[in-house]
Amino acid sequence: MKLSLVIPCYNEEKNVRLMYDAILASLQEKEYKEQVEIVFVNDGSRDCTRQVLHELHREKQGELHMKVIDFSRNFGKESAIYAGLSHATGDYITIIDADLQQRPEIALEMVDILDTHPEYDCVAAYQAERKEGKVLTFFKDCFYKIINKMADITFIQGASDFRTMRRKMVDAVLSLPEYHRFSKGIFSWVGFETYYMPYEVQERANGTTKWNFWKLFKYAIGGIVSFTTAPLHMATILGAISSALAALYLIVVVIQKLFFGMGLPGYPTIVALILFMGGVQLMVLGVLGEYMAKVYVEGKNRPIYIARDVLTYEEEK
Numbered sequence: 001m002k003l004s005l006v007i008p009c010y011n012e013e014k015n016v017r018l019m020y021d022a023i024l025a026s027l028q029e030k031e032y033k034e035q036v037e038i039v040f041v042n043d044g045s046r047d048c049t050r051q052v053l054h055e056l057h058r059e060k061q062g063e064l065h066m067k068v069i070d071f072s073r074n075f076g077k078e079s080a081i082y083a084g085l086s087h088a089t090g091d092y093i094t095i096i097d098a099d100l101q102q103r104p105e106i107a108l109e110m111v112d113i114l115d116t117h118p119e120y121d122c123v124a125a126y127q128a129e130r131k132e133g134k135v136l137t138f139f140k141d142c143f144y145k146i147i148n149k150m151a152d153i154t155f156i157q158g159a160s161d162f163r164t165m166r167r168k169m170v171d172a173v174l175s176l177p178e179y180h181r182f183s184k185g186i187f188s189w190v191g192f193e194t195y196y197m198p199y200e201v202q203e204r205a206n207g208t209t210k211w212n213f214w215k216l217f218k219y220a221i222g223g224i225v226s227f228t229t230a231p232l233h234m235a236t237i238l239g240a241i242s243s244a245l246a247a248l249y250l251i252v253v254v255i256q257k258l259f260f261g262m263g264l265p266g267y268p269t270i271v272a273l274i275l276f277m278g279g280v281q282l283m284v285l286g287v288l289g290e291y292m293a294k295v296y297v298e299g300k301n302r303p304i305y306i307a308r309d310v311l312t313y314e315e316e317k
Helices: 016-026 049-059 077-087 104-116 134-150 167-174 183-189 213-227 230-260 267-300
Strands: 003-009 036-042 065-071 092-095 122-127 159-166 194-199 307-311
Touching: 003 016, 003 077, 003 104, 016 036, 016 049, 016 104, 036 049, 036 077, 049 065, 049 307, 065 077, 077 092, 077 167, 092 104, 092 167, 104 122, 104 159, 104 194, 159 167, 159 183, 159 194, 167 183, 230 267
Parallel strands: 003 036, 003 092, 036 065, 122 194
Antiparallel strands: 065 307, 092 159, 122 159
């Protein structure tokens, strides 16, 4: 198999057929059409995505190689990506969204680049021009600046999961069995030569985005905690600075009392110090809690996903 297209789906009942048709149309002039498989991963959708995928799989047998992995519940896009990569058999594997914002024609351009440039192991797409609000853009810029200063690996701003990888890179990604997955970091951590390709994101065919500010914020925190221990070091430094300032203030108070006869600071100062130190302690505990929570869940060694059904094509039966 030359190419596997991994397509995570969550509440995409109106888009999966359109995506299939778009892939089929883009392959018409490709000589390797018979060597392409589509791996749909239904991430516990609450609409009729499962039924549509099963119907599509039944109707399109013999047209394109197609697999459907149906999760028992919603495990998240990161788990869907992992499941799709695990079931993909192609020499090249592309991760692409089901909403048609990322066009299959771009994916085939990535394949052409890898075919003509053996020095590259991956082609990753990034938005040449972001089509999102200024506030969200600002926070995303801040995230990339922060994580690149903290982490030992480099995160390319704007690079998404939309990419095509050679088999050896996919095998390296799958060798990392961690439960809390942050694919952008994993792709950078495993290394390999990556070519970053600009593309223009399209409007969603149907539906609305599944991401909101709070989900993106949690995702960003997860990425920072997964790929750097800098917050732990910062908590230690903050604690040391707070202790030093407290000791310095104590010396100032003693000198004022012994040499200048000044009275001890009153109620407002004490309250301010208590609130300040309490806030520092809670923040440090929060940072420790984030890391301990990750260790706690990883220690359970639970599976990354559970498949309810796995539909394959005739060659694998």
